[in-house]
Amino acid sequence: MTDRVTDAATPRRRLAVALAGVLVLALVAGFGAFLFARSHHLGPWRLGAQEVNPFGQRPQYVDPQSRAAQAAAQATADGDTASAAVFERLAAIPAGIWLTPEQYPPGRVGAYVTEVVTAADAARNVPVLVVYGIPDRDCSGQYSSGGLSEEQYGPWVQEIATAAAAADRVAVVLEPDALAASIECHDEDQRVRLMKDAVGRLRTAGVTTYVDAGHSDWVPAAAVARLLERSGVGSVRGFATNVANYQTDDDERAYATRIAKLLGGAHYVIDSGRNGNGSTKNWCNPARRAVGTDPGFVDDGTGLDAFLWVKPPGESDGDCGGGPPAGEFWPQRALEMARLSGW
Incomplete structure (x- = not known):
């Protein structure tokens, strides 16, 4: 049993x-x-949009409709194969996509941003959008003067933020020169108020944001840090330096390190698109410049997230030094920069 x-x-x-x-x-x-x-x-x-380096996960997005790409197509059509080769090489390097109300006004900017982020997501890339429409824009230089009224600005930024929020990954550089120039233009309070509102809209939408901080040869780090802090930079990823300028990587890294320390450890990006030969103290279309460090992710234990080409090389600073209006492609200068860069 x-x-x-x-x-x-x-x-x-x-x-x-x-x-x-x-x-x-x-x-x-x-x-x-x-x-x-x-x-x-x-x-x-999953880390939030402000907690992670967006450039550490995906390569940067190349805009197939950039001005350099258009110049390459035109040079090809004209039979200028040598110039076309240079412009094609330039067009293949990721650069900032600038959003201005003159080109993308209220009611239209959202659709354009949707188009960009949809294409970038499909390619598993990160687009860099440059928001540039604050009231009294370029008050210190005047070559890019314009912008929106105070009443229009917030809703325009909101339209961008809402469209960008649909992206898997996207980065915004917010208002080049706006804070640094506010000291010179004596409108710090207005600028800080508008920037803080824009920062809040982008943060709420979940858009990785870098607030512009000027460059190392302009406003002292302590003064810029105070303006950044008042504008709410502590609630987003960090700040950007050297946008559309020519200061060397070493000078910008030292400057950004000082600002980051004053802010308690913020992250930052540096525009290296046109600083290969450094600065001549002339910021508007100086001759004999070269491209700088290629754009890309940085992981060196510092606050530097990436080198970017925020201002696309070959695009004019304004109708100065023989150049066309700001933002327009200048073939002769692009070719000169390429030659001096050893291309």
Whole structure:
């Protein structure tokens, strides 16, 4: 009798042991998946837009409709193969996509941003959008003067933020020169108020944001840090330096390090598009400049997230030094920069 009971219980024990083994394996696999998800910031552990370096996960987006790409197509059509080759090489390097109300006014800018981020997502790239429409824009230089009224500005930024929020990854450089120039233009309070509102809209939409901080040969780091802090930079990813300027990488890194320390450790990006030969103290279309460090992700233990070409090389600073209006492609200068860069 005992033998028959033992024989009957054996399959049950084997089944129990097998089930226990499966359960242990499932628990181990589940715990491993949990650790992997948490360490790679997946699912509920995914980092927010301001907590992660967007350039560390995906390459930067190349705009197929950039002015350099258009210049390459025109040079090809004209039979100028040498120039076309230079412009094609330039067009293949990711650069900032500038949003101005003159080109993309209220009611239209959102559709354009949607077009850009949709294409970038499809390519698994990160687009860099440059928001440039603050009231009394370029008050210190005047070559890019314009912008929106105070009443229009907030809703225009909101339109950008809403469209950009649909992107998997996107980065915004907010208002080049706006804060640094406000000291010279004596409108700090107005600028800070408008910038703080714009920062809030972009943050709420979940858009990684870098607030412009001028450059190393302009306003002292302490003064810019105060303006950045008042504008809410602590609530977004960080700040940008050297946008559309020519200061060297070393000077900008030292300047940005000082600002970051004053802000308690903010992250930053540096525009290296046209600083290969440094600055001549002339910021508007100086001759004999060269392209700088290629755009790309930086992981060196500092606050530097990436080098960017925020201002696309080959585009004019304004109708100064023989150049066309600001933002227009200047073929002769682009070719000169390429030659001096050893292309």
